[in-house]
Amino acid sequence: MIPLAQLIKSHRKKAALAQAQLAKLAGVGKTVIWDIENGKESVQWDTLQKIFRVLNITAEWRSPLLNRMASLDSAPASCADVSSSLSKPPP
Numbered sequence: 001m002i003p004l005a006q007l008i009k010s011h012r013k014k015a016a017l018a019q020a021q022l023a024k025l026a027g028v029g030k031t032v033i034w035d036i037e038n039g040k041e042s043v044q045w046d047t048l049q050k051i052f053r054v055l056n057i058t059a060e061w062r063s064p065l066l067n068r069m070a071s072l073d074s075a076p077a078s079c080a081d082v083s084s085s086l087s088k089p090p091p
Contacts (some may be wrong), residue, residue, distance in 0.1 A: 004048075009037045011055040026050040 002010075006043040012022050012033075019037070028047055036043055036051070052059060 003039070004043075005037050005039045007057070008033075008051060011057060015055060022051065022054060023026065023055045024056075 012019070015022075017025070019033040020030045023033045026033075026047075027050055032047060036048075048059075051057075063072070079083075
């Protein structure tokens with residue numbers, strides 16, 4: 001997985017934008033871009049979304065828990081009944 005700092009910096013350079021230009025287009029301060037590209041870890045999600053929009057970067061959320069729940073929802077009823085009855089404590 002590419003670190004966030006490297007991802008944003010490489011996309012910015014590919015777009016031929018200076019940090020100040022990206023900041024202006026995204027509506028954030030230029031120090032925000034500098035901070036992110038230098039590994040700052042505490043960045044607000046809405047700030048990242050603004051930068052992602054300008055650089056045409058999409059984010060995808062993945063969760064093993066949600067994948068498991070989705071597979072249980074699509075399982076035949078008999079399998080779902082068995083798995084739900086196994087998770088219930090005995091009477």
